[in-house]
Amino acid sequence: MDTNVITIEHLKKSFGKNQVLKDINLNIVKGENLVVCGKSGSGKSVLIKCLVGLIEPDGGKVVLLGKDIDGLDSTALNELRKKVGFLFQSAALYDSMNVRENLSFPLRDLKSKSPEDIEALVVEALANVGLEDVAEKMPSELSGGQRKRIGLARTLILKPEIILYDEPTTGLDPITSKEISQLILDIQKKYNTTSIIITHDVECMRITSNRMIIIKDGVSVAEGTFDELSASDDEWVRSFFQ
């Protein structure tokens, strides 16, 4: 039987008079990659930020790994967040830290890890993204693709059960985009992670998605596999795949 890892029921969020999310309902099972599409400003990033409590929804319910995030205190929420990785659009590397410090930062609260364990995890995370030789570099010395990879490595270092990707291939050339998309797929296979991927990149959708939804005016208007949606009768839906 499939286990729901993420359950979203009637999620609503407004900013002033602008109702960004009107009624989002989703169930995502373990090991699934769900791609979320929609026009810019349709609330895709707001949706995944609501999942980790970065934005407080106005209504509805979010259950992550069996826990309703609305009822969690800050300590419990932080514990839950350690099981959820988040790759930001800009990678959000800490400018004042080098790559090694960036990667080890999420591990600092884990008292069970010795410095040797942490170093081993850093090396493993760098190997996972194919960048073993940049540990001493500062984020400003990295290319856009390398920054995304290091962001992904930092996300992976806590071995999250869920990973949320906010436009992982934006601003990258087609070859690097394809490499990042393949990396997302490899991570899913290697660690059996559950992912939500927000993207407009057709190649990324094709490579990474098990299922897709398209958001319009704050609600999910289409759902299916890449092949189903790309052959949809609705011209508006098909336009995302051109």
Added chain:
Amino acid sequence: MPDEMKSTATDKVTARIPAVYTNALTGFFEAATSGSLFTIRFFKEIVKPRYEFSEFLKQSYLIGYKSFPLVAITGFIMGLVLTIQSRPTLVQFGAESWLPAMVAISIIREIGPVITALIFAGKVGSGIGAELASMKVTEQIDAMEVSGNNPYKYLVVTRVMAATLMLPVLVTIADAIALYGAYVGVNLQGNVSFHLFFLQVFEKLEFLDVFPALIKTFFFGFSVGIIGCYKGYNATKGTEGVGESANSAVVFASLAVFIIDMVAVQITSLFI
């Protein structure tokens, strides 16, 4: 009066107040509430483990040690200029011998702490405001939060603590250098030995000149730190917000320094 009539009367009054005033008032109260909650959170977070000691030391180095040259130069010029400017007036009254004591009391009580705090607000307040604002708009603070860490504790508590503890040290050093500047100023137009100058300074200085002045510098440091952090941590509007945060951090921190100084003077005057 029936409810309907009451409501109509209220609407008429409200309609007469231009929206710009009501918006400004609402904005003021929102900012005051949010700033107060931000400050209250500091006192809650500071007692809770984990303690970010290494980051605190790093910030103390950046905030304290890196501000030293600027504070030292300012202190020296402050003492020198004050002495040169005060001499003619004291000479007119035949009170030239009072120059070291008068300059020392002015520097230790008021000019040293306030000028150093203003320099500190300009350098450190804007630096903290810009750094945190930049982290905010590039989602680095969000990234810390989603990784299960506490960015407030790591970024805000350490910086505010460093600012609170480093400013008194800087003021003490600035005061000492300003007194040396005063000694140089005295000797530009006279001839007073180093020993005699400082003997005159310390003869006239009392506990109530030094202690309250030192205590208020902790409050100056705290206000510079917390305002810089608040402005940076709550930055919006992308890169434009970074400049705005840095700028408003300096403005509000400088204002806070003057307000704290005014309150401190009132309290100190009760004991003198």
